Amino acid sequence: MTPPTTLRLTPRPSAAPPDPRAVADGHPGRPGTARSRPGNLAADLADLAERHGWTRRPAFHQEHRVWTHGEVHDLAARAATVLADRGVAPGDRVLLALPDSIAWVTTFLALARLGATAVLVNPELPRSDHAFMAEDAGVTLGVTGPGLEDRIPPERRLFSDQLLALACTAEPAAARPAGSGTPLYIQYTSGTTGRPKGVVHRHGDPEAYYEFIGRRLLRIGPDDVTLSVSKLFFAYGFGNAFVFPLFSGSSAVLVDRRPSPAAVDELVARHRVTLLYSVPSAYAALVADRADGHAACFASVRAAVSAGEGMPAGLGERVSELLGAPVLEQIGSTEVGHAFCANGLSHNTPGTVGRPVPGYEVQLRDGAGAPVPDGEEGELWVKGPTVTSAYLNLPEDSARTRAGGWLATRDRARREPDGTYRHLGRTDDMEMVGGITVSPLEIEAVLRTHPAVREVAVSAVTDDEGATRLRAFVVPAAPAEDAEALAAEITALARKRLAPFKVPRTVRVVESLPRTPTGKLRRHLVRGGSW
Template sequence: MASIGLWNIAREQPDLTAVVDPDGRQVTYAELAAAADRYGRGFQAMGLEPGDAVVLLLPNGIDLVSVYFGAFQTGLYVVMANWHLVGAEVAYLIEDSGAKAFIAHERFAETATDALARTDVRGFAVGDLPGFEPLSSLGAGETGRPDVRTAGSPMLYTSGTTGRPKGVRRPLTGADPDDVPVAATWFFGIFGLAPFDGHVHVCGSPLYHTAVLNFVANSVQLGHTAVLMDRWRPEEMLRLIEKYHVTHSHMVPTQFHRLLDLPAEAREKYDVSSLRCMIHGAAPCPNEVKRRMLDWWGPVVVEYYAATEGGGTTIMADEWLRKPGSVGRPWPNSVVKVLDDAGEEVPSGTTGLVYMRMGTSSFQYHKDEEKTKAARVGDLFTLGDIGYMDEDGYLYLCDRKADMIISGGVNIYPAEIENELAVHPKVADVAVFGVPNPDWGEEIKAVVRPAEGAAPSEALTEELLSFAAGRLAKFKLPRSIDYVDELPRDPNGKLYKRKLRDPYWADRDRAI
């Protein structure tokens, strides 16, 4: 039986394609393993030891995957920097994580050079960057496996609703990096993704996201070719699915929306019959959008709810059709509970804060004991999401506690309103939040990006409010609608609602 694990596959099936670069270049397992060995030896030649950290500011591509596996096999923590950060923010990641090396791409020259100037870390670059050494010099002339080999780990930084982001740092396991963690095969097994089996993964989201990185790394470890996209475009994804016979991916609802916005002839042009499991999470998906994807792609659209910190739920397509709107039941070995403000479990059908735990695993927010404590009740932790369990143990999410609107003492969940407005054909994107109201405390505001061909107007506002009135109770209807050219989302679809909401509250504060 064929062995799993990057280096084992490289030994037994050296010519098997591991990664397809965005430029179309196919990289074999032997080539990927050799590059990872070279970088791993380079890190050790610099004096890096297990438990040290490196920061990566790289676009999706073979360089990122090679450096990641090089750091992973030498026991390093790998911090993935968001491309959209500015220099000071990347410098914070370098300093906070204690990174000993910083690897950047010339595409992000302004941010990378500014970050390097603010720190004393050693920098390596893909392309030409002042102050950086060429990445090709890292481990140049080195051959063979690194002398010290032990499993490292990603060190992911939470986006942080307040203050600076916090690193989630797990203790290193001391495992042999050639041994694929049981958790990886177990997690993919939830979705029916077995090792090898002709699987091909397409990655259309930035690898600085936790789940995206995990899906690509696990795919490679399990003998699944990973096809990388540099910038996601809906029709290009369909082309890649057909060309490489893609079987699975990790997606977000924003991508579903854009795929559905393609003209019918474009959607029907490509053969997507190879798809087996298209997994989505990271943001709420409107029910009607999901139904349309199921109608198009068939019962391959699978949803999960999980956290960087550990634990989660899954719901398969057939279950979702019976339980529309649910994010599923807890994974095996995962505990999910809904608790009230006193930390007591609430009855089924009653809303509260969602708490979870994965086995006996533990984590801490790096250098932030208070945040770690604040997110916990006993051995459970919360992301701040509000939800409820039904009588069959299926979890439904209402919204984030921080986004909940309290108007006249009534709790209102913006996500419910967003899901209804999002399916109107003249709405390309929408955000709903609370703004000050002198009598009610808060009132509901909607901000809409009109679909192509629709223009902001009083008539459009009346049309949208009338549409919502047929689908929502009166107390849930927006009092006003503003229009923007673009909502502040990251490439993985996460909405930075504070950027929209804060100016309204700042105006109120100035007036007081």
């Protein structure tokens, strides 16, 4: 079904009961972090900063402005009053379509303080995607910035600069009671059909991300400075640049768009970044065309984390040599909220995604659901405290993916004798590009609308630098007299209809596509370009 192109927002009914699809069983608080009992995340983080004396320490760096932990929590409490005045109440869902910024951070914390649920979306998505997500989640308000005025009706829209301006003179709002199982935020992930699926996470989940990964595996402390290439509206970036700094008293550098390699150099040097988070394609760009050896601008970096897609052979070693620091690979998912299998500072096996994160169980199963022995390939299943209980509004998909508390990740892997896992790709047709899951079916459907296209297949290919790029293989409806002109038209169509990260970097005109005798596309041959 084609998503709607006009955003329809759902007025909040009075005294509405909690949505049972969004409420999951809570889990107990964990020692050594924000609380020993369930509570409101925003209030607990503010209390944590106060108790540990972090209120005057840097929390976020944006351009040339530094925001302390105390300033962030105070502004968020005041922003909560502004949102409440606009009608936001406990249980409401609010679309948050902003780039990484102090506005994103304070809006999220303000919604948490009110007991509302933030619907986190990439601001660069097409209008139809925003419309679908807003309607699917039943949002009552949208907070956004310039360039997205047409996405949200004026009566249900609040610009982030307006929110922050009003917050400066507002009174702080008291935090609403919230247990660890109360819905906190929704992120959307794509399925094999390309339809986004809403994943609900709870007030208690971020504490687990920090406790199990940030504190135990990465040993993050108040003196760390984070730079995450992955953005806050993705699960990976949310943990890196929002959760970990606020739970540890450290700070993060916020960049409103994906930084170029030159920008990464400058930001790391200027802010003395100690923890760098990125994806393999971005790391490949970072090491491209550089002289061998350690670069002086990375002298402060003590560790780099890689996720989102497999690290090509040899790339991790080149990155580690450049940074003068270990590269720690991990794997996670939107459904889990962050990593569930990871390397850490005390155990790092390059070429693998490490061992199961403390607090999580991992199994490898065959197609029938039976466990597979070490050394054999299987599908990764994971069980743990932050695994979502269900997809929003999709009971059949939820039942198919969840079984007895276990989540089928659709990732293929092999368990090595030392207990580490080697990632072998996906079991479905999804592609990973720059750390983002992309459905080739969605892209192919758009490209197929060009009148000169008969067949098309889209795949992620690895270039000479180790970066993963999308490539479209097109069979023309008639012999192409000018293949370059056709490729240019197809690229222009993709740029008009798709989000930037879904636009193929290259288009190759071919005579045919590899298919089985029954007519099914052999995607593994498309990926290798070997037919």
